[in-house]
Amino acid sequence: MELIKKLLTPSPEKILKPLYRLADQIDALEPAYEKLTDDQLREKTKELQGRAQGGEKLDDLLVEAFAVVREGSKRVLGLRPFKVQMIGGIVLHQGRIAEMKTGEGKTLTAAMPAYLNALEGKGVHIVTVNDYLAQFQGEEMGKLYRFLGLTVGIVLTKSDESTLTGVTAGLEKYLFAAGYGASLAYVGDEDNADFNAMRRMLERQIDGIVLISSAPVPGNLELFERARVPIVIVGQHARNRNCVRFDNFGAAYDLASSLGCTMESRVAYLDAGKRYRSFGSDRRKGFLAGLERAGVPSDHITVVTGGFSVDEGYYVTKKLLATRTDFDVISCATDAMAAGAIKAIRERFGSTRRGKRPRVSGFGNDPILQAVAGPIPTVRFDYEECGIKTAEMMVDLLKGEVKSVTSIVLGYKVVGVVTVADK
Numbered sequence: 001m002e003l004i005k006k007l008l009t010p011s012p013e014k015i016l017k018p019l020y021r022l023a024d025q026i027d028a029l030e031p032a033y034e035k036l037t038d039d040q041l042r043e044k045t046k047e048l049q050g051r052a053q054g055g056e057k058l059d060d061l062l063v064e065a066f067a068v069v070r071e072g073s074k075r076v077l078g079l080r081p082f083k084v085q086m087i088g089g090i091v092l093h094q095g096r097i098a099e100m101k102t103g104e105g106k107t108l109t110a111a112m113p114a115y116l117n118a119l120e121g122k123g124v125h126i127v128t129v130n131d132y133l134a135q136f137q138g139e140e141m142g143k144l145y146r147f148l149g150l151t152v153g154i155v156l157t158k159s160d161e162s163t164l165t166g167v168t169a170g171l172e173k174y175l176f177a178a179g180y181g182a183s184l185a186y187v188g189d190e191d192n193a194d195f196n197a198m199r200r201m202l203e204r205q206i207d208g209i210v211l212i213s214s215a216p217v218p219g220n221l222e223l224f225e226r227a228r229v230p231i232v233i234v235g236q237h238a239r240n241r242n243c244v245r246f247d248n249f250g251a252a253y254d255l256a257s258s259l260g261c262t263m264e265s266r267v268a269y270l271d272a273g274k275r276y277r278s279f280g281s282d283r284r285k286g287f288l289a290g291l292e293r294a295g296v297p298s299d300h301i302t303v304v305t306g307g308f309s310v311d312e313g314y315y316v317t318k319k320l321l322a323t324r325t326d327f328d329v330i331s332c333a334t335d336a337m338a339a340g341a342i343k344a345i346r347e348r349f350g351s352t353r354r355g356k357r358p359r360v361s362g363f364g365n366d367p368i369l370q371a372v373a374g375p376i377p378t379v380r381f382d383y384e385e386c387g388i389k390t391a392e393m394m395v396d397l398l399k400g401e402v403k404s405v406t407s408i409v410l411g412y413k414v415v416g417v418v419t420v421a422d423k
Contacts, residue, residue: 016087022063023086029067038075038147044068045119045149052119062093065116068148073108076147077140085109093117107137111144118150121176167212167234170387178395180207208394210234230397232390242397243407244390248279249286251379251412255361256290256331258377258414263295265328268358270306270316270341272333283333283363302327306337313340321348327358335378338362342376380413 033041045068048061058065066089070081081089085105088098089112100106110126118124128137142152208230232242261267269287272280284303291301306316313332320330321344330345332338341360349357362378389408 019087019090022090023083025063026066026070026086029063033067033071041068041071042149049119049121053121058116058119061119062090062116065119066112069112069115072144072148073111076144079108081108081112086112089113107141111141115148115150166383167387167390170384171210171391174388174391180395208398210390210394230394232394234386234390242393244386244393244410245407246381246410246412248282252283252286252363253290254414255363255377255379256287257294259329259361261291261294261296261329263297265296266300266326267291267296267329267331268302268304268320268327270313270330270332270337271303273305273307280333287331306332308334308336310336310340313337314344317341317344326356329361330358331361333363335362335364338376378415380415386410
């Protein structure tokens with residue numbers, strides 16, 4: 001058996017030989033690519049994209065694509081990929097595992113197969129172990145990708161993934177159909193993070209900026225005035241600027257009205273907290289207005305600061321139920337918090353129905369909640385439509401068809417009839 005296994009297992013030399021052959025072919029292109037101007041090197045990207053999207057196999061484009069990345073890296077980063085890094089990149093493109101030690105240049109190695117596979121226009125994800133590396137490598141290696149004519153986005157664990165994915169899909173669908181690329185900056189919950197990201201973006205040669213941010217924009221709006229390119233914001237803030245947003249107030253109002261609360265009901269509302277006041281304020285005000293319309297007395301309403309995540313919803317609800325358990329409804333500013341609230345309620349009341357259990361409602365399209373609770377009362381937004389409307393506004397601004405500042409308010413749908421007590 002061992003002999004058969006040994007005969008059938010290719011030797012390391014047999015595996016590496018074709019990889020070294022490809023690396024030698026990449027090396028052979030270096031003198032010619034060194035003579036190209038920056039613009040000519042970028043034109044190579046367009047040429048390769050046309051061939052890839054025209055049906056030519058990526059394996060047939062590998063040598064040229066890797067040579068383009070190597071030359072771009074030399075000019076932008078001052079780093080020349082070594083042969084071992086090129087071989088590692090070839091292995092990754094082939095869908096195999098390339099093990100490299102610390103300091104051997106994994107980040108630069110990944111740039112070559114990422115560039116090659118991005119030529120098809122389907123998008124490529126590079127996964128890191130934490131947010132710090134995602135942010136740092138996205139910005140540092142982004143210099144190379146953008147220099148070569150590609151676009152870069154950064155997805156952090158604090159981001160609302162369903163929002164980002166949907167909006168990005170809509171953006172790309174419309175912009176690429178209209179002949180444009182997309183440069184997307186997604187920032188987290190720090191008050192000045194969005195402006196810092198915009199300043200970095202404005203230093204690059206781009207035609208426009210789409211900013212998706214859950215953070216409130218500070219008062220220094222002079223950045224918009226000084227910007228020489230169109231800026232469109234997806235968010236609840238800066239409503240006197242080019243902005244695409246959802247009607248969070250109206251959605252929360254209708255959600256509260258759909259819960260069947262009366263003057264006898266006791267309701268808790270888990271607010272999104274200061275970090276998310278850009279949309280949280282409208283949701284809270286709309287929900288309270290809906291409860292008032294339903295006749296719920298103000299002394300029957302408890303508002304507590306929740307946060308955003310599943311864990312925050314869980315711990316706030318657990319603390320809330322430690323003080324009293326006679327709530328009819330616990331409504332959360334996000335679906336993720338609602339999933340945490342459901343977990344706390346089930347722990348408090350057990351798997352069987354013992355005593356009065358609060359109903360839970362959420363807000364958003366979070367897949368975690370749908371997996372945990374199913375269709376509880378919540379609000380659904382069409383994030384892809386948001387991306388398309390954003391792209392439409394950007395294209396109009398780029399063409400000069402829209403000059404005045406405008407704001408688009410998108411609709412919503414209240415869905416779900418099953419409550420936690422029914423599960």
